Amino acid sequence: MLDIMRRQASSWIIKIIFSVIILSFIVFFGYTTFTNRYSRYNSLGQSQIAMVDGYPISRQKYEVLYQGSIQQFEKQVQGSDADKSIPESFKNLLKKNILDQLIMKESNEHFAKKLGLQVSDQALADEIAHNPNLAEDGHFNVSDYQNRFLPFYERKYGEDFEAALRKDMLNDQLNLLGNSLFAPWQAWLDADLQSHKTQKSGPQSGDVKSATTSSLLNLWADSFREKLKIDVIPSQ
DSSP: OHHHHHHTTTSHHHHHHHHHHHHHHHHTTTOOOOOOOOOOOTTHHHHEEEEETTEEEEHHHHHHHHHHHHHHHHHHHTTSSSOSSOOHHHHHHHHHHHHHHHHHHHHHHHHHHHTTOOOOHHHHHHHHHTOGGGEETTEEOHHHIIIIIHHHHHHHHSSOHHHHHHHHHHHHHHHHHHHHHHGGGHHHHHHHHHHHHHHHHOTTSOOOOOOOTTHHHHHHHHHHHTTSOEEEOOOO
16 A cells, blocks of 8 residues: 555545645644543543543544544545555644644643633624624524534533634634734744755755744644643543
């Protein structure tokens, strides 16, 4: 299988798939590894896949995201000459990637709250009411949302929709904060990165991509994250 994938490495399908996986690591502050500190959680082991400072991450959501990614991969390779079977190493990489992203999102929420960021109930209500995916024929129906969508979401993902949405909004606020705080120093960040790259690799190292305007905030987030208690719970 690996030989086949090597031979197909030039195909645009394989390139896109692997590019998405690599990009997803970069998007979340470039943080690629977590220390797996396994603990015993009795009944939690069935419903949670990880705990971040005592806050659970739904195992159901992890499984839904993983299965959705596998199905998407299978759709992408249909019609190509690649073997339809997916190598176990690829599955393991995908699992780790998804889990790392879920843990990252949870830890980012803790960091955002530490900085004093918050999502008001009114802001949350406005986001829900203006979500086109929750509006049938362009009209938001409160009764359908409360009696149909919320129970459906919780059954599928094993978590509360509004809590998950608030977490997403806090992550967005954190990214906006980084951009607004450090945008004036963008030129300095680029020059410093170029200087560091040149010193490390020499003047012939090639072009250096622009540093993100939230680079400094990311360093603080990394430092904060290292102090959190993160437990990955093995399935039982």
